Amino acid sequence: MNSAIRRLAVAAIVLMLALMANSTYLQAFRSDELNGRNDNRRVRDSQFSVDRGAILLGNTPIAKSDPVDDRFKYQRSYANGPVYAPVTGYYSYVYGRAGIELNMNSELNGSDPSLAFRRIIDVISNRPQKGASVTLTLNPKAQQAAYNGLKGKIGAVVALDPKTGKVLALATRPSYDPNELASHDLGKVRDAWDKLNKDENKPATNRAVRETYPPGSTFKLVTSAAALSSGKYTPETPVHSPAELPLPETTTPLVNENGRNCGGSDNATLTVALRDSCNTAFGTIGLDLGPDVLRDQAAKFGFGERHLPELSGVASQFPGDPNKPQTAQSAIGQFDVRATPLQMAMVAAGIANKGEVMKPYLVQNVKGSDLKTVSETKPESLHQAITPEVAQQLTQMMVTVVNDGTGKPARISGVQVAGKTGTAQTSPERPPFAWFTAFAPADNPQVAVAVMIEKANVERNDIAGGKLAAPIAKSVMEAVLSQ
Known part of the structure; x- marks a missing residue:
């Protein structure tokens, strides 16, 4: 026993x-x-009873919580919801959070360790917990211009301050209204969610930072930077640029889009090659420099790194071990080169900023409920991608693209614009991607922008970066420069 x-x-x-x-x-x-x-659910119920902090542009809230007379106590609302949805994300009782609402959740609900002293004061004074506010870097006029420019299209726009890395605009379309997901009518929330997920155009997808695309000829800026940095090329160096470039290890040649040589010559200068977006010239350069040089140059602009953790950004990629034909294709932004619109804005911004790529950021500061600043983002250098001398050479080449080449639709009266178009082919089954990336003014850059159009509902022959993307970039740059 x-x-x-x-x-x-x-x-x-x-x-x-x-x-x-x-x-x-x-x-x-x-x-x-x-x-x-x-x-x-227990934590979710508790958090929905907290006076969640606002998401601000300056002193203007684009997301805030208002007191309501129901079990949730506060209703989250979004001003101009679809315009800012890729940035704010949503705060839903049923489906959780996305965007800033997700990645700055602890600050917004007041539980972050940086707010511990504030919470102690609230407990001692018997006041309910209140979240901190998050102020963003977005320029409202530039954001609206980007959103308006994408009307009727599927695509994304990113604009940066080249000198600091501040995100001035970040828009994608189609978009969605986060107010529908924040509703306290949970049946309507589920209906809205189902509608979003059944939409073949994926309106909840953040195309600016969460998806990568073939950058096409905008990547020729990276190839040009590598060429100029190698010491083997200058803007006036003749480059082999026939109508068709035979490639080693394959019977398929690399061809120019118009079926002709570049600028009326089989040996166009590097400046003319960029102006006319000459595939064979840049294929020649890619074969000459090799994949390692191109990959290293891309990395200096930020490829291979995740940017904007505030929005769970993904990394852009240059292929790991391309053969010679694949290297030639990679040099013109094809094969397995993939980039986010944010990344191509960073390329333009790095050239604009004398070769120095600044770390992009979206959150300007966080302030407690007592309005005292808890944290503030300071500009931070990411990489010196190219020397100031190479940056100046490349800037002048990009000015030629806008003044005399494929980027003419981006010209702004009284302002010198530096830019590069791109039209990325994928397969016969889907339309090409239209790109444009630029900065202005060329001699004192205030804004760098990248526009990617995934689909525009136009004839395939009418799809080109200069036609579709450059006018949108122009409107965003004008919005920034007008202030």
């Missing part, structure tokens, strides 16, 4: 120790993970 009791007691002690160990493990190591789960 005593032996049975002892065994039972030992088993009970073991179970108690296991329970204590599991409780300690959950509290010490998994509490943040469990609290952050969208399906944790």
Whole structure:
């Protein structure tokens, strides 16, 4: 009998120790993970009772919480919801969070460690928890211009301050209204969610930072930077540029879009090659420099790194080990080169900023409920992609593209614009991607922009970066420069 009791007691002690160990493990190591789960209803109910901080542009809220007379206590609302949805994201009782609402959640709901002192004061004074506000870097006029320019199209626009890395505009279309997902009518929320997910155009997709695309001829800026930096080329160096360029290891040549040589010559200068977006010239350069040089230059502009963690940005990619034909294709932004619109805006911004690529950022500052600044983002250099001398050479080449070449639709009266068009082919089944990236003024850059058009509902022969993307870039640059 005593032996049975002892065994039972030992088993009970073991179970108690296991329970204590599991409780300690959950509290010490998994509490943040469990609290952050969208399906944790207890935490979700608690958070929906918090006066969540606003998301601001200057002093103007684009997302805020208003008191309501229901069990949730506060209703999240979004001003100009579809315009800012790729940035703000949504805050939904049913489907959790996205965008700034997700990645700045602890600041917005007041639980972040940086707000610990504020919470202690609230507890002592018996005041309810209140979240911090998050101020963004967006320029409202530039954001609206970007959104308007994308009307009727599927695509994205990103604009940056080249000198600081501030994001001035970040728009994608089609978009969605986050107010529908923030509603307290949970049936309507589910209906809105189903509609979003059934839409073949994917309006909830952040095409500016969360998707990568073949950049086409805008990548020729990277190839040009590598060529000029190598010391083997100057803007006036003749480059082999026939109508068709035979490629090693294949019977398929690289061809120019118009079926002709570049600028009336089989040996166009590098400036003319960029002006006319000459595939064979840049294929020649790619074969000459090799994939490692191109990959290294791309990395200096930010390829291979994730940017804008505020929006869960993904990395752009240059192929790992292309053969010679693939290298020639990569040099013109084809094959497996993939870039986000943000990344191509960074390329233009780096050239504009004397070769120095600044780390892009979207959050200007965080302020507690007492309006005291908790944190503030300072400009940070990411890489010196090219020398100031090479940047100046490349700037003048890009000015030629806009003044005399494929980028004419981006010209602004009284302002010198530097830019590069791109039209990226994929397959016969889908239309090409139209690109344009630029900065202005060329001699004192205030804004750099990239526009990507995935689909525009026009005839295939009418798809070109100069026709579709450059006018949008122009309107965004004008919006920034007019202030």
